[in-house]
Amino acid sequence: MKNVFKFKPIVTTLLTVVFLSGCSLFDLDINKNPNSPSAAAPDLILTQIQVDVLSTFAALEGDLETFNGFMGTQSTSLYGLTSNSYSGTWNSLYTGPLKDIEGLIAVSQTSPHYLGIAQCMKAYTYSTMVDLWGDVPFTDASKGDFTEKNTTPKFDKDVDIYNACFALIDQAVANFAKASPAAVKGDLMYAGSAAKWAKFANSLKLKMLITARLAIPDAAAKIKTILDGGNVIAAADDFTFKFSKDPTSIRHPWYSGAYTGGEFRHTYICHQPIVEMLDEEDPRFNFYFRRQTTLILNPLDPADAGTIPCGRSSNCVYGYLVTSPTVIKRLYTDKGKAYGATEKAYMAGLFGRDRGDNTGIPLDGALRLLPGVYPCGGYYDVAVPKIPVANAAPGGGIFPALTSVNIDYYKIEAILKLGYTGDAAVVFKSAIEGHIKKVLDYGMATDAANAVRPTQASIDAYVNLWLARFNSATTPDAKLAIAFKQLWFSSYGNGFEFYNAFRRTGLPTTIQEHVLKPFRGYPLRLPYTQTELTLNPNAAAYKNVAFDVTPIFWKK
């Protein structure tokens, strides 16, 4: 009996053990992440690639327009670029879409259309990055999780990446010609149309050939082949990214600044384009810009004096437009127009800055001229300006990444500089009219409540003014300079094309000088990113590449 007595507690103890723990606690195969999968469907990846690439480039675009003298982003207007300035762009491209493109390529080997789109997106992204940074990691890049397991990619020569992109485009075109086992889903750009993608592929190749024409010996012949083939983006095939109208989704970056109630709203728009467009009665003006105020600041009031544009810098060309004698003379007096209270109230809303005026930022967010309905989905400029109610403007907004208008400008350059056969003036007319039409069509459809279509006569007058200017130019360079000046106005919302054209040709020469001396020279490229320089041993050679000294390979 004694043994039993002693035995019972042991049994009790052991029973408790069994009762409490249970065998499942020995099963250790539970380390598969239940929250996230290790593979994803191609359509999910494709959507993300497109959103990511195009919204990243659209977000960078404002700085390029600042380099172009069209806008005045404070931090970069005097070229004070640092190795941190574009780290966000660099990092998000590599860790986002470029990696997902590799993933999409990997899963779409048997789906030629997905594969072709992936190849196009890859060529588009990398060629654009070469235009921005020159040599970048390409061959090894974004492959940390693929068979290569490479976490320190080497940098490839910019020209080699261009050549690789040409090859990708050729493969993509071949893939689009194949039959696809399943329809492409998740394609925000062309809804899976292989025909449109093929046009894009050819257009991208054209764009790259024009961009690098000085460095590619047989560029002229290749360009001729593409242009003669004619299978390029036409007016209905624009490679345009459409932003969301939903406040919780991804909105146009300008809309986020100007129309969601932020205090500073939007970066300054330069005075030069404002004045020149008004002067020439550009039919796009009321679609491009939206005034907020009729308030005229008092230069004698100490606080107002600090808020007035150029209130603190002396060598402005335009200054505070509403009171600037030269501007009033140019826009009103010289044209025999009165400059009364109505006109003053109008001019008060044209509140921007001269190029390169980066004096401190006063609290002028409610005064600044805002971007209008085109391209960010804001408002058409109505007669009585007011501060837009937050999130009330139509929204949407577009990033016209590559359009039929761009094709026209490539053609003009090919005619003028590469001996391609054609009438440059006819193409130039098509380019101007084409762009005006795009702006007007978009604006009318988007802000239907307010927008008013300019008369055809006014459009014709504007087009003829520029055609006359173009025709009166005598040299190809002079003609190109005029075409590029028009490209400048047409690049609102996509500064990439003009930035490339200006770096390639140095034209036009009619952009206002900076009112303050820039800290550094004109950015021939973007500075490399701090993290990459620090972490990638292959970046050692790029530590001392100065962004204002070393050009991209295609600039000879």
Place this chain on the structure above:
Amino acid sequence: MKKLSLILTMVLFIAGFAVAQRTITGTVADAKGELMVGASVLVKGTTTGTVTDIDGKFTVSVPAEAKTLVFSFAGYQSKEMALGASSVINVNLAEALLQELVVTAIGIQRDKKALGYSATDLKSEDLVQRSETDPIRAIAGKVAGVNILGGGGAPGQSTRINIRGVSSFTGNTQPLFVVDGIPFDNSVNSSGQGSQFSNRAFDIDPNNIESLTILKGAAAAALYGSRATNGVVVITTKSGKKSKKGMEVSYSSSFAAEQISNLPNYQNKYTQGSSQNYNGGFIGNWGAPFPQYVDEINAKYYNGEPRYSKTYAAGYAEGMIPHPITGITFTIPRFQSVFPELMEDDPNKPGTLRAKAIALKPYNFLQEFFQQGLLAENSLTFNGGGENAGLSATISRMDNKGIVENMNSSRTSLSVGGNAKLANGLTVSGSVNYVNTGQTAPPVAPSAYTDYYGSGETSIFSRLFYLPRNVDLMGWPSENPVTGDNVFYRNLENPRWLVKNNRYTSNVNRGFGSLTLNYDVTPWMSLTAKGGINNYTDNQKFYQRPTTNAPFVAGGIFQNSYTRTELDFNYFASFTPKLSQDLDVRLIVGMNQNQRSSISQFISGQNLFTSSIDNLTAATTKFASDNVQKQRLYAVYADATIGYKNFLYLGLTARNDFTSTLVNPLNLAASKNSYFYPGASLSFVASDAFQLPDFVSFAKLRGSWTQVGNEASPYQTSTVYNFLNPFVTSTGTNTNRATLGNILGNAGLVNELTTEIEFGTDLRFFRKRVGIDFTWYKRNSTNQITRSEVPRSSGFDVQIVNAGEIQNKGVELGLTLVPIQTSGGFTWETNINFTRNRSLVVDAGAGGEIVVDQGAVKVIHRTGEQLGQLFGSKNARVDNKDKSSPLLINKTTGMPFILSTNEIIGNPYADFNLGWINTLTYKGFTLTTLFDWKQGGDIFSITAASLLLRGQLANSQDREALRVVPGVYGNPATFTAILDDKGSPIKNTTGANAFDTHFSDGFGAYGAEEVNVYDGTTFRLREIVLGYSLPAKFLKKTPIGSLRLSVSGRNLWFKVPNMLKDLNLDPEVLPYGSAVNVIGVDLGATPTTRRFGINLYATF
């Protein structure tokens, strides 16, 4: 007692009578001279002897050959006295040292003297009634080798604790908390929305702590397994301890007032604006002088020329400005119809209204903004029991109202525990605890302006300290009376509006308990089964009220719920065979099972269509996601202690873990998820082994070598896709998206391993008057599981790696002195706890460095350098490696310019920490003070940078003359000095005004980060307690058994001598809470507080 001594006397007397040859008499007393009843007096080596009588006297007959008498008394050190000619011997016995029992691994109690490693224990009375509700903060300064850093002054804000340095690059560095034998999750649950989060050890009520033991080293902690790598905090609650016999009720109550510990010294000479012009729309303070200084400054600097005018706004009288809430001078009319009382007739345009004229003058709004906080704690403990069973119960409640309105925390806990020995010999003990912890706050996250620190969150602290001097924060309206919208002088969050309308809450319900069964199979063998569960749910909610004006137009509700459950079981057998007289052996063989799981659910509601309810129903758009995690571990272990003659102890430990977290789900067979780690320690009590000189009361040497393995957190062995919120196309279609995550998993991950060597000594001299507890240790942590930053061109931000090695080397010194101890009952005891630790990065892995980028702040772990150095931008110098080399100056601006790559800009870890505790006792009075000194430890202060940038500090008052920054001209493109014809550098002579010096670049927040790194040496009076225990005789006729009253103060004074002048703020704050491994940054956290309290403790 009397009875016992009588019997003993008789027994001994009889035994001694037969051989008596000589009679010795005398008294036995304790160190204070109190006579001792029943002390034993024995002839050495014999059983001959006696005990003292009720007067402490003895008379003993000893044989003629006897040479020595041994005096002993339970709880006191025995004393031997040689027999000389005298027949009278009076002795004093010192209290026995170190016979305290310490709770060590798996809850086993051990005699401290047998330990081969350092363990420090604190008693309840060291922690409670000190105006401190956070059990971890209450430890600060009291234990050598332990570093406590509070997150800031918000009630319940998290606290970081590090034992023996930091031994992980990016992983968890917090010790394991074990409460009543079961691990206690100490996570910080945070999904980033603007507030101060508690670490969950805050759920432990200090009033419920019976004892707290800190196991510092690996040797002490090895048996707890992986999570003991960072040390263990073992807490025994009042209900978890063995109940005493009898019945007792104790009541403890504390009330304290709290206030902000300090405020910066502001300048009140210049107004809001820039470039010395008043502008009522600005944030900065670089405007014109206030009216009363205009004449003085014109006279002093401008020969009386009217450089400055007293007219600040056109049309307004001298010294007057339009009311900035209704003024239209700088922007558009905003609140003119809302606040007609802030409008007036325009004398310049009769018949029209204009913004009311108000005087331009400085306001001390911060003093008004911060309120007096309150702290109330009440706790009631019941304790009762008999011979074989006991029960104890505690109920307590804490309320803390913070220094900002609507910022508070509370804690209610209830616990019951008991133990019983059943008739069949089985011992059962267990406890059940329930805690409810609440935290409410407006958005008070550490925050700085988003325009220069991208990751800033909306918080009252993003602007509060930097508002212009002439803003009447407390006087001007902050809310639209009709719509409830935010009102401020510009479209920014008004801190008062935030305080009133936006709310963060956390409500934690936590239950934990354990059950232990123990059975002594034989006298030398017992079996124990011990298991428990610890579960809590933290329901958090962040409410952002929608408004019709900026900046929070849409509003939002973020509701997060975290449930964490931990199961832990230990089964072990203890063997205590009696092998020989001299050998004392204890062997434990056991097994441990542990499972941790969590469910986190996130719901965000955006675009609130109404502000009338703060409920998700009000949201137009809702997103939900959840995250579940589970990890398991089991282990087998053995622990042996072999004691020889009570002076030499050998300890041996061994453990093998099997973890789920190192399993590669794609390749089970190749996973290396099992790992073994052994340890050994030795303790040698020299004072027991040898006859040491009299003044040596106790001497022990100890040493140990131990390894501890460490697992990973779950799911790090593979790379996964993340689903994103759908992209809503311009036509309103939801398009789903997936992207491969930016954390690169590692299929071949193995365990971390820490190897620690420790030597130490415990010495006591002159009875208890001098004590030295010294430890030297070196711990190397290898195969760190960390996130190593990779070049982004790899497609990833970070990679999970086993990389590198960290070495922590340090000394801990505890010094106890009793300089004064009078017979009148006055004692002065002083304790010094000295800690010095160096964390060296022996190897940072393949790239030679690991950068931890927190957005606003970066730290770097670089091979050969100390761990966790601050990493940031530096100004270019002639020789960039030399700190004292002249700065390069941009000739155009007269300002320094920043190098293109980041560099190490400071070391946030202290050279040493010293806690100095003084205790004065006299009769019933006790005065305890805790002073601490942190030497070194750099602070990157964004508060300083911001205040400099905005021109608010008193030290920026002198701003009329141009400043020439010392340096030489340099080329900002090449970062080299510009040389003159002779090839020598050209001294900078380009002047810059005060505004440009601090605002654009240079010496404010837009300048190089190195400029605002300061030496964080701090002297602090952390704690004072003055207590009085009523003498028992006063209480005789009352039901009260004992009564103690005290007043206490916390954080009463501090001095940071090398910090920016006039900043005055306490650098003891954390930038990101205790879970993130970054210190040495002041990111604008809730300022620390100072408390004064009164306390009552009574037993019945």
